[in-house]
Amino acid sequence: MDLKTAQLIETYPKLYHMAHEGAWPAIEKHGLLSVEALLDLYGIEGEEREQCFAIHRPESVTIAAEGLPGAVLRDQKPMHDSALEKCLQDGLTPADWYRLLNSKSFFWLSRERVWGLLRARAYRGRRQTVLTLDTARLVEDHGERILLSPMNSGATLYKPLPRGRNTFTRIDDFPFEERRKAGRRPYSNVVELVVERGVPNVVDYVLAVHEVEKDSILGEIWRSADATDEDKP
Numbered sequence: 001m002d003l004k005t006a007q008l009i010e011t012y013p014k015l016y017h018m019a020h021e022g023a024w025p026a027i028e029k030h031g032l033l034s035v036e037a038l039l040d041l042y043g044i045e046g047e048e049r050e051q052c053f054a055i056h057r058p059e060s061v062t063i064a065a066e067g068l069p070g071a072v073l074r075d076q077k078p079m080h081d082s083a084l085e086k087c088l089q090d091g092l093t094p095a096d097w098y099r100l101l102n103s104k105s106f107f108w109l110s111r112e113r114v115w116g117l118l119r120a121r122a123y124r125g126r127r128q129t130v131l132t133l134d135t136a137r138l139v140e141d142h143g144e145r146i147l148l149s150p151m152n153s154g155a156t157l158y159k160p161l162p163r164g165r166n167t168f169t170r171i172d173d174f175p176f177e178e179r180r181k182a183g184r185r186p187y188s189n190v191v192e193l194v195v196e197r198g199v200p201n202v203v204d205y206v207l208a209v210h211e212v213e214k215d216s217i218l219g220e221i222w223r224s225a226d227a228t229d230e231d232k233p
Helices: 003-011 024-030 035-041 046-053 081-087 094-102 111-118 135-145 176-181
Strands: 014-020 061-063 071-073 104-108 128-134 146-149 192-196 206-213 216-223
Touching (some): 014 135, 024 216, 035 046, 046 094, 081 094, 094 104, 104 111, 128 135, 135 192
Antiparallel strands (some): 014 128, 061 071, 128 206
8 A cells, every 4th residue: 555545544534425314225236426427327319318317407306217216416516607607727617627526426635525515504494414435445356446525526605716627636746745835634634535437336435324414414324334323424
């Protein structure tokens, strides 16, 4: 294991993903897939696919196909085209950015980020499903498809940070030490871990699944045999 991978796992031993209420049975069966992979799985093509893949989603979108459970494509409330146009680099358009994000599955690396999202105005009144995962095992199996981001790539609220083709970098290329020396705490050093196309076997890395709303964990939905009482958001 290289030094940067070891540093990532030591600093961020757990990962977190927030899904919509009731999402766990489908995730357990089909994995945690990117929007692009879900559209492929559900056979969504043409204009409907373009609307889901390359255009801002102000609300969550439910998709369906015979023989498959219903799936929900999470809304993109924290992003707006007008703000993206101001902060995008490398000649990217908002549609380019939506396609880029929709090709990946996203994980937070800190509890603070999860709770910040749960308390956000758009989500605070809704129950959510939060997965807690083992970083080491996920990185060991999917490291070649993992990218890291130093920012919340799906938000343009307040003062949107510049973003472009180099926002997501391989673990080996991420400037951990440079950012730490610049005063970045773990919370703001690595912000997102993403997996290209998603993780079909994500259940192999999930430690626990909880139902959460606003400031409270309402209950445990599922637990791995390897989980402890500390494996929660």
